Amino acid sequence: NAGVTQTPKFRILKIGQSMTLQCTQDMNHNYMYWYRQDPGMGLKLIYYSVGAGITDKGEVPNGYNVSRSTTEDFPLRLELAAPSQTSVYFCASSLRTSGNLGYTFGSGTRLTVV
Amino acid sequence: DQQVKQNSPSLSVQEGRISILNCDYTNSMFDYFLWYKKYPAEGPTFLISISSIKDKNEDGRFTVFLNKSAKHLSLHIVPSQPGDSAVYFCAACFTFGNEKLTFGTGTRLTIIP
Numbered sequence: 001n002a003g004v005t006q007t008p009k010f011r012i013l014k015i016g017q018s019m020t021l022q023c024t025q026d027m028n029h030n031y032m033y034w035y036r037q038d039p040g041m042g043l044k045l046i047y048y049s050v051g052a053g054i055t056d057k058g059e060v061p062n063g064y065n066v067s068r069s070t071t072e073d074f075p076l077r078l079e080l081a082a083p084s085q086t087s088v089y090f091c092a093s094s095l096r097t098s099g100n101l102g103y104t105f106g107s108g109t110r111l112t113v114v
Numbered sequence: 115d116q117q118v119k120q121n122s123p124s125l126s127v128q129e130g131r132i133s134i135l136n137c138d139y140t141n142s143m144f145d146y147f148l149w150y151k152k153y154p155a156e157g158p159t160f161l162i163s164i165s166s167i168k169d170k171n172e173d174g175r176f177t178v179f180l181n182k183s184a185k186h187l188s189l190h191i192v193p194s195q196p197g198d199s200a201v202y203f204c205a206a207c208f209t210f211g212n213e214k215l216t217f218g219t220g221t222r223l224t225i226i227p
Contacts, residue, residue: 004157033214033215035217040123040219041219042116042118042120042203042217042218042219042220043158043203043215043217044217045214045215045216048214058214090157090158092157102148102160102163103158103160103215104160105150105157105158105159106157107155107156107157108155108156108157
């Protein structure tokens with residue numbers, strides 16, 4: 001019963017570096033999402049996917065890229081890290097069925113860009 | 115444009131009393147609402163939800179009330195327990211779309227023993 005697993009839990013990047021935040025789920029959920037949470041703010045949607053091979057932008061996509069080659073995995077790529085990307089990143093998944101619209105979240109990745 | 119608002123960043127309640135967390139929304143197209151609970155260093159966990167066809171949903175100590183005309187929902191926790199101390203997020207979505215959740219900014223609830 002792993003649910004949604006995110007790696008790494010913590011990371012410090014230098015400005016201009018790149019990295020991939022990994023997210024995998026074992027619940028066969030078709031929907032997956034990436035959110036970021038800044039201090040004192042709610043969760044903002046970065047990208048989402050409704051199934052393998054299908055992705056779309058959320059509210060704050062600039063500076064990020066995603067791919068969804070399998071149902072299980074939904075990695076988030078930062079190409080040129082900037083201090084504004086310092087945040088806590090949450091991956092989530094959901095199964096779109098009647099009466100069940102809750103997301104399952106991972107435990108988050110805390111990213112600091114210096 | 116904050117479509118889902120939680121105007122109280124923090125709330126302190128005595129153990130055993132009722133906790134009431136409030137949430138307002140501006141988009142009348144939202145038709146499904148959820149509450150999430152978040153402990154430090156963990157991801158949010160689903161707590162309770164309500165469809166716009168209802169005005170109340172209850173699950174144990176947790177009850178969510180929806181007032182569509184006022185675009186307002188509230189979460190009641192009775193009785194409050196120390197383990198309820200956490201940040202609570204209100205969220206809303208359109209079920210006829212792709213169900214992207216729009217979150218409020220959260221309310222930090224502290225239960226005082």
